[in-house]
Amino acid sequence: MHMTYHDYAQYKLSDFLEDDSFVRWVIGADSRSNAFWQTFLVQYPDNEKVLREAASIIKIYRNQSSFTNEEHRDEVWKRISATIHKQSTSQTKVIRFPIYKVAASIALFIACTLILWSVLTKGTHTVKTAFGEVKAITLPDQSIVMLNGNSELTYKDSWNDDAQREVWIKGEAYFDVKHINIDTTHILPAHRFIVHGNGIDIQVLGTSFNVKSRRNKTNIALLSGKIEVSYTGSSAIASGGLVLTPGDYVEYAGQKLLSKKKLVRPHKVATWTVREIAFIDPTLNDIMENLQDNYGYSVNVEDQELLNLRIEGEISVTSVQELLALASSTLGIKIEESGKEIIITRK
Amino acid sequence: MSSHQDSHNILWNTFKKGDWEAYTSLYHLYYRLLNNYGYKFTRDVNLIEDAIHDLFVRLWTNRNNLGEPLSVKNYLYKSLRNILFRKLRTQSRFFTIQEDEESIPFEVSYDNQLILNEEEQMLQETIKKVLHKLPARQQEIIYLRFYDGLSYEEIADIMAIHVNSAYKLLYKALESVQQSLSLLSIATVEIIMRTVFSSSTSSERYTQAHVLIQIPISSLADQA
Numbered sequence: 001m002h003m004t005y006h007d008y009a010q011y012k013l014s015d016f017l018e019d020d021s022f023v024r025w026v027i028g029a030d031s032r033s034n035a036f037w038q039t040f041l042v043q044y045p046d047n048e049k050v051l052r053e054a055a056s057i058i059k060i061y062r063n064q065s066s067f068t069n070e071e072h073r074d075e076v077w078k079r080i081s082a083t084i085h086k087q088s089t090s091q092t093k094v095i096r097f098p099i100y101k102v103a104a105s106i107a108l109f110i111a112c113t114l115i116l117w118s119v120l121t122k123g124t125h126t127v128k129t130a131f132g133e134v135k136a137i138t139l140p141d142q143s144i145v146m147l148n149g150n151s152e153l154t155y156k157d158s159w160n161d162d163a164q165r166e167v168w169i170k171g172e173a174y175f176d177v178k179h180i181n182i183d184t185t186h187i188l189p190a191h192r193f194i195v196h197g198n199g200i201d202i203q204v205l206g207t208s209f210n211v212k213s214r215r216n217k218t219n220i221a222l223l224s225g226k227i228e229v230s231y232t233g234s235s236a237i238a239s240g241g242l243v244l245t246p247g248d249y250v251e252y253a254g255q256k257l258l259s260k261k262k263l264v265r266p267h268k269v270a271t272w273t274v275r276e277i278a279f280i281d282p283t284l285n286d287i288m289e290n291l292q293d294n295y296g297y298s299v300n301v302e303d304q305e306l307l308n309l310r311i312e313g314e315i316s317v318t319s320v321q322e323l324l325a326l327a328s329s330t331l332g333i334k335i336e337e338s339g340k341e342i343i344i345t346r347k
Numbered sequence: 348m349s350s351h352q353d354s355h356n357i358l359w360n361t362f363k364k365g366d367w368e369a370y371t372s373l374y375h376l377y378y379r380l381l382n383n384y385g386y387k388f389t390r391d392v393n394l395i396e397d398a399i400h401d402l403f404v405r406l407w408t409n410r411n412n413l414g415e416p417l418s419v420k421n422y423l424y425k426s427l428r429n430i431l432f433r434k435l436r437t438q439s440r441f442f443t444i445q446e447d448e449e450s451i452p453f454e455v456s457y458d459n460q461l462i463l464n465e466e467e468q469m470l471q472e473t474i475k476k477v478l479h480k481l482p483a484r485q486q487e488i489i490y491l492r493f494y495d496g497l498s499y500e501e502i503a504d505i506m507a508i509h510v511n512s513a514y515k516l517l518y519k520a521l522e523s524v525q526q527s528l529s530l531l532s533i534a535t536v537e538i539i540m541r542t543v544f545s546s547s548t549s550s551e552r553y554t555q556a557h558v559l560i561q562i563p564i565s566s567l568a569d570q571a
Contacts, residue, residue: 067386068379136369176354
């Protein structure tokens, strides 16, 4: 924040209304500045009146009715996908027929039936990715999950306010969880978001983090917010749940904590979400495991010793071919790729 | 940049590479916001839906030529606005030929209200009256500013004006609001402030914290 308390002390009503950080704070877009404004009010109590006036004008203004057109959401979407579909075959324009309304009501009926069915049968939804594929998934609460290759995410079809939000993960995923807890002293079940991994549970209150659960090992990197990790089948308190803060990186083997460290640049662990392959000080083994897990390669090594070779520094490439070329030239070894098989030999 | 924006940018980049699921997610994330923004320009729901349809079809067709926008929201608002304006102009041409942007209205509505007390209602009535008298573009800038919380740079980008003009436009609008408010002589207005003074970290605007605050409106006259 560039402005100082003293600067704000000179502010008139219209100045507050024009100030970027003030407006963002009032509309709740910038909770980090809560402390700043509270301190300001303590230091300059005389300015409280004008500050609150400015805030109330914005609040009252925002208290307007909103038009969401929710009932046509699916119909509009169907028109969009229909047009795109038609465009790929011919360039004819889509003409709207009343039949869309009929179709929409039939679709609505089917949707209702499906929802009812899934509630009754407690249906679950599973999204799987193939090797080398990255998928973006929007959960029922609008949280976003990026699923890396050869991974699987399962969640219940219907989420309601009485139940906690739960997902099950195999493989690797990046989570951006929607924060819906308002009062930290009064947490409702739906405010909780739990990720179930290999023997461990991660409890979240709105945050972004990366989970990788492969080869019986689970590692978690926290990018922002706060999460608590506990072992499946025991309450957090009983098992002494581990609370992570941003930058923390932990590795588990089943229910055993192997290591905990602080990452200098935690965002690096999620580079795969933009289809980038990245490593920090990797061994050849780290690279090969990644290619097996995410892309489905099989690896053939002449001498297992070679796997311990390490590349110092950061690697960031966009294709497997680029990665192999880089590894072979840096380590002075021969790496051949034939189909889905990688053969590593000495030069 | 919030992690929220980060993830929307990730979606945007994934979509640009031809990912249908990311594209679908963008539609669902912005559908309500775009409808709400469009509704301020016209009450013709079909026209808004057509504009959203055109916007998303164009987005998919041109995905290879899309740049890196200021923010995803900015890009979508700006495009929707352009498409809507073009449609509204073609429509109005049947009656009179109008090229002026000012001829396209902008109106926020307070029809079905959340429960407000008497004083709040009075303050709201005043705000309504003041806003109603403002030129359309001034009303729009207040909306983008106080409802969407956009910066001057973002507003200028959406409305296709210079950043300095955005400053001036908002200044003019706020001046009018302030003048009219100073005419109010209610002794005290009790406002149930929403998230302002709670320590919440949520950015949801539909949530309520209950803090009772007293605001003497008469003192506004001092600043006018």
